[in-house]
Structure formats: C-alpha cells, structure tokens
Amino acid sequence: LIENIDPTDYSKISDALDAGGNTLDYHRYGDVFFDILVTGGLIAPGGIIQDDEELGKVPFSLFVLGRGDNQQTGARHWGDLIHKLTRRYKYLESKFAESSVHVLRHIHRYSEEENRILATGVAVLVSDGFLTMEPLKALQEDHLTKDGLALRFLTEMLRVYLADNSINQLHKALVRAKVGDLIGFFPPNKRDEDCFARHFEAEDMPELIELHAKTVTIVKRAELVDKVASIIRDAREEESDDDEQDERDEHMKATNISVVREAKLAMRANKWEEPQTVVLVWDGIMNSVNWSFKAEHIEAQALKQIHRHSEVLEVLTTEPKSEIALLKHVQLYAHGEPRLTKYFGRIVLELYNTDVLSDSAIIFWYTKGAKPEGKSGFLKQTEALVKKLEALEDDDESEEE
Incomplete structure (x- = not known):
C-alpha cells in the first residue's frame, strides 16, 4: 500500500491509508490495524510484537516515528495520521479506543524506549481529545504496577500532557474518565501520601501533588x-x-x-x-x-x-x-x-x-x-x-x- 512512498511524506501516506480502507477492510480488522499503527507489527498472544520478516516495522507506526531526539514531533505526525484516518472512517474511533487498552496492557513486553514513545503518543491523542484517559485504567493491573512500570509510564504520559494542558484540564479529564486516584498506579507497597509526594517531587511535578491533595x-x-x-x-x-x-x-x-x-x-x-x-x-x-x-x-x-x-x-x-x-x-x-x-x-x-x-x-x-x-x-x-x-x-x- 505504501511501498513506493517516502516514509517522511506523511501527506501521501495519509492519502494511501485513506484510499486503502476498502481493500484492507478496516471495519473488520480495525483492532489489528491499530496494533500495527502503534507498534509497527502484530501483537501476538502474550504481548510479543511480531514484525514483518522482510520489511520489519511499518515505517509510519508510532514506535518508528517516535524514535530519536524528535520523539514528540514524530508522535505528533503519527497523531495527525490517526486523526485524518478516523475523520474518513468514523467507526475506527471506537475501535482504536478499545484497542488502546489492548496495547497498554502489554507495556511490560515493550522496551523502555518504546514505552516512552507510547506514553508520548497517548498524551498527544488525549490532549487532542481523540482518546479519553479511560484506557489508562489498564495500567492498574497488578503485573504492571508491582515493579513501578505503570507509574513510570503514567509519569511520562502526564509530563507530555501537562506541557500543553493545565492541571485543571487534567483533573477534568481524569474525572470524566473515572480514572480515580493516581495513587492506584503506584506499586502496592508504595500507595501512601508520602510515597506519592516524594515521587512527584523527584520528577519536578509539584502540581500533581497539589491535585492529589x-x-x-x-x-x-x-x-x-x-x-x-x-x-x-x-x-x-x-x-x-x-x-x-x-x-x-x-x-x-x-x-x-x-x-x-x-x-x-x-x-x-x-x-x-x-x-x-x-x-x-x-x-x-x-x-x-x-x-x-x-x-x-x-x-x-x-x-x-x-x-x-x-x-x-x-x-x-x-x-x-x-x-x-x-x-x-x-x-x-x-x-x-x-x-x-x-x-x-x-x-x-x-x-x-x-x-x-x-x-x-x-x-x-x-x-x-x-x-x-x-x-x-x-x-x-x-x-x-x-x-x-x-x-x-x-x-x-x-x-x-
């Protein structure tokens, strides 16, 4: 579909994805399509990413566009592709929102860099109003919170989000999504006020301590x-x-x-x-x-x-x-x-x-x-x-x- 398109020509990539809707049957395979758009490959049972054996990762996926020093720029280009695609195929909005839970549930299978990129991409989509904060609830599962992985992901995501949004906007977004107290993303043995304050003090995010209080x-x-x-x-x-x-x-x-x-x-x-x-x-x-x-x-x-x-x-x-x-x-x-x-x-x-x-x-x-x-x-x-x-x-x- 995009074989002969320059991977940095986002306009042509967007047009190709738009035109390929009927051929690729987005309606039927929308959830798989979102996995590919994020990770560059298929998420197999257990969360292992299976890239194409010959071509590797899809070049317009988030995990590829977000590499290097221009992580947020790449995530923004990726977000624009998502927006243009869902404007043409409205039904993909709900499919992508549902699939985001599946993607987040497997962050323990991604590399540290990939999780930083994913956190940035999620922040971009939430900031633009495409996603709510609700998919973040998937991070509160025990296998993701126990070693602090969920907390690290959440911290990075919130840092990117707050760069363009106020703490009041964050509060409203959390309330609307019924995410609840952020302390639920901490490891079970660190779910207290002192640990919460020390973590976000160390991350230089005092506004989150005030919001929590x-x-x-x-x-x-x-x-x-x-x-x-x-x-x-x-x-x-x-x-x-x-x-x-x-x-x-x-x-x-x-x-x-x-x-x-x-x-x-x-x-x-x-x-x-x-x-x-x-x-x-x-x-x-x-x-x-x-x-x-x-x-x-x-x-x-x-x-x-x-x-x-x-x-x-x-x-x-x-x-x-x-x-x-x-x-x-x-x-x-x-x-x-x-x-x-x-x-x-x-x-x-x-x-x-x-x-x-x-x-x-x-x-x-x-x-x-x-x-x-x-x-x-x-x-x-x-x-x-x-x-x-x-x-x-x-x-x-x-x-x-």
Missing part, C-alpha cells in the same frame, strides 16, 4: 456525607410502627450520637474545623431523605428531618462562624434544590427554633452575609423573621438599660 479532600468529604446518610437510612429501616414513642426517641438519640461520633472522627482525621464539617453533615442528613413525589409533602419532610437531627447540627455549631457557614450552605442547598427553594424561610425558622442557629447569626446573614445565589428571594422569605429577631434584641437592650 485536593482529590483526597474531595473523596474524604464525600465519604463523610455518604456515611452520615447511611447511618440515618439504616436506623430508619430498623424502626417499627409498633415502637412506643419512648423507644423511638431513644433510637433517634442513639442515631444522632452515631452521626456526631462519625463527624468528630472525620474532623480529627482530616484536621477539619466545625464550619467545614457541619455543611457535610447537613448534606448527609438531607441525602438520607426519601423525598415524596407529591410537592405538598416536601415541606413537612424537610422540617421533620431537621427536627429529628437538630441535636447533631447543634453540636457542630458551637461557634458563630460555624452557624454562618451552615446558613450560607443551606442557602446554596435550597437554591440548588428547586423543591426546597420556596421553603427556605421555614427551614431557617426551624433551625432557629431547634437552637441550631442563633438570632445574631441569622441577622448577620440577612444584613451582610447572604450569598448572591437566590439572594433576593431568600431575603424576602426571611424578612419577617429577621424583623422579629431585631425587635427582640431591642427589647433585651431596653430591659438592660
């Missing part, structure tokens, strides 16, 4: 929210309609104690303060509700949930800044939950009546602390309450005088 925090926050919701759901399932009121009260008290215990443990383990913790507990409490499909029941459900677990919120709002943090978060929560938006004022009143929020916290929020999201509507809902609280404060001051 943020990712861990997000995971820990989500874990507490899920744990709180799980405790409350499990407790609710244990309740019986035959239980006496005293039994229900004791059961609820025990549930709240369990939630507080989990919150305090998370605070100590993650060095969180009250304001950071109480908003997560709020989310867990609200996430545990089985919301009714009937709009007229929503208000009662929300107020009942707050009343049942107000003791938890009260324990976690012992400081003014914790109260303000909770109230601002409730504002954002109500703004983001359309079914609760019109009940924000009633929710604030319930938090006040159950001693979670003080009058001073509510007045501060109303006068200068409210967030922009839904502000005008929420201020209107709480206007009557704030006027009442301000009047009570004036009465108290008059009595003191």
